[in-house]
Amino acid sequence: METFKKIDGIVEKSVERFQTIKSVIENVDLKELGLSVYTPKERxxxxxxxxxxxxxxxxxxxxxxxxxxxxxxxxxxxxxxxxxxxxxxxxxxxxxxxxxxxxxxxxxxxxxxxxxxxxxxxxxxxxxxxxxxxxxxxxxxxxxxxxxxxxxxxxxxxxxxxxxxxxxxxxxxxxxxxxxxxxxxxxxxxxxxxxxxxxxxxxxxxxxxxxxxxxxxxxxxxxxxxxxxxxxxxxxxxxxxxxxxxxxxxxxxxxxxxxxxxxxxxxxxxxxxxxxxxxxxxxxxxxxxxxxxxxxxxxxxxxxxxxxxxxxxxxSNYEVKQFREYYTVRTLEELKDSRFILSNFILRKKI
Structure with a gap:
């Protein structure tokens, strides 16, 4: 499939980049980059x-x-x-x-x-x-x-x-x-x-x-x-x-x-x-x-x-459910309208 060939090409490019980076990093002089290695004073x-x-x-x-x-x-x-x-x-x-x-x-x-x-x-x-x-x-x-x-x-x-x-x-x-x-x-x-x-x-x-x-x-x-x-x-x-x-x-x-x-x-x-x-x-x-x-x-x-x-x-899913249910129930309570029903915590109009 063409899609798999496309993925193969992406993988090949990613591996090539990784190999390039690996070879570059081995030769990097941190001082030339203005960087140093640091360790903690205390543990x-x-x-x-x-x-x-x-x-x-x-x-x-x-x-x-x-x-x-x-x-x-x-x-x-x-x-x-x-x-x-x-x-x-x-x-x-x-x-x-x-x-x-x-x-x-x-x-x-x-x-x-x-x-x-x-x-x-x-x-x-x-x-x-x-x-x-x-x-x-x-x-x-x-x-x-x-x-x-x-x-x-x-x-x-x-x-x-x-x-x-x-x-x-x-x-x-x-x-x-x-x-x-x-x-x-x-x-x-x-x-x-x-x-x-x-x-x-x-x-x-x-x-x-x-x-x-x-x-x-x-x-x-x-x-x-x-x-x-x-x-x-x-x-x-x-x-x-x-x-x-x-x-x-x-x-x-x-x-x-x-x-x-x-x-x-x-x-x-x-x-x-x-x-x-x-x-x-x-x-x-x-x-x-x-x-x-x-x-x-x-x-x-x-x-x-x-x-x-x-x-x-x-x-959490429980917290989301609480807020969803509270919002919908309170809306229904305020509406006091029999034309609306509560379906999966979503306010829907009756058909």
Whole structure:
């Protein structure tokens, strides 16, 4: 079949890219790229940790969409032994008319989720270290146009989020963003600029994983640092991120800065990009020490606290069912109209 031949071609191209990257990485001089290998100062840093993550779920109820956003803050304490104290999740719901279309509704759901996550940042004064499951600067992969005026725009989110992060730093807190999914081609662009690659048509995560695997053994290790202020624009992915970053800097009057280091906890661990928020200076080894304190060994994760936050923040089928049923039952109750029936939690007109 023609489809299988097409898949064969895709596989062949992917393998060819992988082999190219593997041969390139073996000859890379980190100093030439302006990068270094870092290891944690400590394996256990005492203190109170906050991990924040969120999720969203969109349900089509026939004539409207139900948007459910959920976020959670998990608190972990490190004294003589580690202790995790989970907190009650926070929810937010919106109803959007179906004529807005799925793309608009999906954009709104993402911004609603980010807004809910951001709101939890203001409740982190109790913690010494704040770990965001995801990047500090929201990836600009969604359209800012939306249907609900009550949902903050990307610009509004940048203003509030940057001020919350800046406030935490000024209070002596360490704020890290741990991104397992990243596509901004910082490393790929560096390799191209130094002549190791001919173009930037390579997946950033594959390149980073190959680079980290060259050095990592059985302990947490990082490669960096990439200061976002020094990033040269070129690849479109970098341009979009830098535009978002400039908004954060604008709303913090240029004080909030970010530096990134790529991290793995073991050979089989997942590569992650750790974003370090700072104003005057940062400590890479300290950041890696915080990761190592809660590291997950030999798993497809990096940090136990953010894994817990990710798991607890997922909108379950039961929770969605509750909100769907409540919305429909309350609508029927208000209508008091026998012409409508409840069918699979969707309001339908009797035939």
């Amino acid at each position: 256990r840093v005492k203190g109170l940790y906050c991990a924040i993550d969120g999720s969203k779920n969109v349900q089509n109820l026939g004539d409207v969409y139900l948007i459910v956003a959920k976020a959670v803050k998990v608190v972990g304490e490190v004294t003589l032994e580690k202790k995790v104290i989970s907190r009650e999740p926070v929810f937010e719901v919106e109803i959007e008319d179906d004529y807005m279309g799925e793309d608009t509704v999906n954009n709104d759901s993402i911004r609603l989720m980010i807004n809910l996550e951001t709101s939890l940042l203001r409740d982190c004064d109790e913690c010494n270290y704040v770990l965001l499951d995801g990047p500090i600067v929201d990836p600009p992969v969604i359209d800012d146009r939306g249907g609900k005026q009550s949902i903050p725009s990307l610009k509004d989110l940048a203003r509030v989020r940057s001020q919350y992060v800046l406030s935490l730093i000024e209070k002596g807190k360490v704020v890290l963003g741990i991104a397992k999914r990243f596509s901004e081609r910082f490393i790929v662009s560096l390799l191209k600029d130094k002549g190791y690659l001919k173009d930037t048509d390579y997946r950033e995560k594959m390149v980073v994983d190959s680079l980290l695997s060259r050095f990592v053994r059985d302990e947490t290790l990082g490669i960096g640092v990439i200061k976002w202020d020094d990033v040269v624009r070129g690849a479109s992915e970098v341009d979009k991120l830098m535009e978002a970053y400039e908004a954060y800097k604008e709303f913090s009057e240029g004080r909030l800065k970010i530096a990134s280091v790529y991290v793995k906890a073991s050979r089989v661990g997942i590569p992650s990009r750790v974003d370090i928020a700072y104003t005057d200076s940062y400590d890479v080894e300290k950041a890696l020490s915080l990761i190592a304190t809660w590291e997950v060994k030999d798993k497809a994760e990096l940090n136990l606290l953010t894994v817990l936050a990710d798991t607890l923040s997922s909108v």
